[in-house]
Amino acid sequence: MQKILASVIIASLLLISCKKEHKKAAIETTKAPENFDKLLKDYNEGKLLLNPINATFAGDNRFNDQFPNFLSDEYQDKLNEFYSSFKEKLKTINDKDLTESQKMSKAVLNWDCDMALAQASFKNDVLLPINQMWTINLTVGQLASGSSAQPFKTVEDYEKWLKRLQQYNVWLQWAETRMKEGIQNGYVLPKSLIKKVIPQFEGLSQVDQNKEGIVDLSSHLFYTPITKFPDSFSEEDKNKLTEKYSSFLVGKLIPSFKSLHAFLSTDYLTAGREGSGIDGIPQGKEYYQHAIKNYTTTNMTAEEIHELGLKEVARILSEMEKVKEEVGFKGSLKDFFDFVRSNKELMPYTEPSQIIDNFNAIHEKMKPQLEKLFGNKPKTPFVVKQTEKFREASASAEYNPGSLDGTRPGVFYTPIPDASKYNVFSDEALFLHEAIPGHHYQISLTQENENLPSFRKTLWYSAYGEGWALYTENLGKELGLYTDPYQYFGMLGMEMHRAIRLVVDTGLHAKGWTREQAIQYSLDNEAEPEASIISEIERYMANPGQALSYKIGQLKIRELRAKAKKTLGDQFDIREFHNQVLETGCIPLALLENKIDKWIQSYQK
Known part of the structure; x- marks a missing residue:
């Protein structure tokens, strides 16, 4: 869900003297929350003007006739001026005048500006404007x-x-x-x-x-x-x-x-x-470190992430061995991968509509259990659709948010180039991730939250959003799914897929790995079809760092859940924990951890 930034600067929000001697006075006299709330509204409006495509997807139709030239020097200047100006405006807001929610908004806005300015400092978006998947x-x-x-x-x-x-x-x-x-x-x-x-x-x-x-x-x-x-x-x-x-x-x-x-x-x-990695372009190494920070919202290094990935791959392989033994398969785990990939019993369909129906049946199966895990559920409707033909060959399954007002449903798109070759073994985990309670719950509840300022309703930080979606894949047994060992293996396979990403993404962009080397590593450690693995490796090549966000975010949310459960004991309420994670919308992981820590402490007073 990488967003492209866009055109025009809004009018000045706060009267800030350009003279250095007046800056201190401005800081001392600025009053919040009224001025701060106005700043947030104007920031949101400015971002919509910068990227009217985002406005359209949010259901704001005021700019449906606009498409700024994102590639022009004029646009790039406006983008930099916009985010730089808001960085200065934030300096005039004193935290002591803010509510806890507003302090969170200030921290998020500051991060948003920093990441946008850092991204704009590289030439990638302008000189590499087209790729096969993201542009x-x-x-x-x-x-x-x-x-x-x-x-x-x-x-x-x-x-x-x-x-x-x-x-x-x-x-x-x-x-x-x-x-x-x-x-x-x-x-x-x-x-x-x-x-x-x-x-x-x-x-x-x-x-x-x-x-x-x-x-x-x-x-x-x-x-x-x-x-x-x-x-x-x-x-x-x-x-x-x-x-x-x-x-x-x-x-x-x-x-x-x-x-x-x-x-x-x-x-x-x-x-x-x-070559395959981003280190093959000017400032490529520097760009990759920026991409890691941007997508994981952490200060981890490529080497740290690579080592974490190797450990996660080893852990998940041991779990996969247990499933192989459960189903009575004789042979190596790699042989089992090949068996799952080619098992015709796991390819029961002939028409795309049958695959869509299966996803809807998964939803119906788990509905009774959702009440036990989630107190808040979105009002925005939801549908499953086949990915459009023109982009299906290079597409992965994905979720497109509904409109802010809930009149346009959220859509789970699934590519089905050939229904007869569609393997169902990971469908339950895929639905949990892309649909419910993954992206549809997380994004729709954010958009429907009247307590959030507008700019936070459409923010996307991949470590939080994708981390949440991957976390929800592990909720399958609690939701009455994964009764079939192959579906549970599918969940392990999807988690393995994200663990492998930590290894191959850093391998490609920081360790000199070739495309072929990354493909082989994936083939050796997961059951995805070779064609799918090739598409995935090329996806990582096109958007360095994005693939790291899933596992980093998931591990942090799991860590926070374990901490809360251990500390609170009988007072721990899984519904309230999920509410605490979801109610803020997308935020950097450090802010999420701070929020959950405060929530835990509130029980101990």
Whole structure:
């Protein structure tokens, strides 16, 4: 859930003299909470203006026609000025004037600014604007499907999307320019990743023709909204919009896709790096240490994380051995991995709808137990969907949040390229992680919490968010799941997958590991299919450090639960512990630990 930062600076919130001698007076006279609450609101508004795509996903439709050029120097200047200005404003707020909740907000805002400014100090986001999995072009493709966050209910909605696409087209052209600049300066993707991006743009570059040689856009992804006009639209409106969209796609957008495809297939692929790690670009080692801090919200080093990963892999392997013995499998654990990967009994489906139905059945099975673990449950609805075809080949299962007002449901997307080859052995753990009580509970409860300032409702710190989701995978037995040893093995497999990430991510980016070395390590220690493992390793290559957040966050939450249970004894309430973890929304792990410690202490007074 990596977010891209974006455009325009809001007006000044507090009167701060630029003269040094007045700064002390400003600090002494600033009064909170009124001024502080205004600062938080303005910060949130400024971030939405900087990234209107995030606003759309939050259900805020005021900026649905906007797509700033994230790659321009002007935008980068605005971004730096925005976060720097709020760093200065925070200095005028005295903690003694704040409530405990406001102190938390101040600490979170300060961290948010620090991480944004640190990220902007590197050239990665500008000179490496496209990869196979994480970048904004894929998000725009999701929106173009007409079934995501961008609404297509009114003629105005269609007009706004077309205006946004016109600005997106500018971004595409800049992306090609920036990647050419990246080649000159040593910022280029590894060849293996470029090869995954090329087919994505190839599909968007193609236009069908009918028997008469006339262009037929009906199957093009970005034409999809035209095929889904609401019944309320007049024929005149339909014809006008069809003409506008067709003209723009044929005359502007598709030519940009073709240009990028040609560039990626030739000059960019030729220039692609042979190495796999981020240390192969300028300031790569420094960037990786920043990425570790950004994603884990800790000061751990690559070496510390690598060693932790090796220990976790060894621990989980011993648990897997027990399952192998339970099912009576004769052979090595690696042989058992191969058996699970290829076991046709674990591939019972022929249609994607059957897989969707199975996830819904998992939900129904555990519903009675949810009451025992969670006092607070979200109101936001939830659905399971198949990942869109255009990105399915490179996608992992994922969760997309519902809107802030709860009118658009949270969505668990699962890729199903071939239903007949879909292996179900980890489906229960996958549902717990991506859906309930993982991301859907954590994100929806945050968005619905009226006690949180707006800016904290859409924050994403991976160590907390992914740490929580991985923690919930371990709740399966408490929720009435994992009665099948293969499903329990699936949970161990998913935890192993995250433990392996600690080893291979640091291996790739800090220890000189090759892509092939990382793939082999994964094949040796987990039961995921080889194609899935390859996709995962390339995911880590595209976004250094993100993969570390899951296990680091999970281990911290488990540590805090064990501490609370040991200290409180009979007073420990698992429902209240989960509430304490979830009620703050995404926060750095050190702040979460401090909060739980205070909660434990409140019982001891």
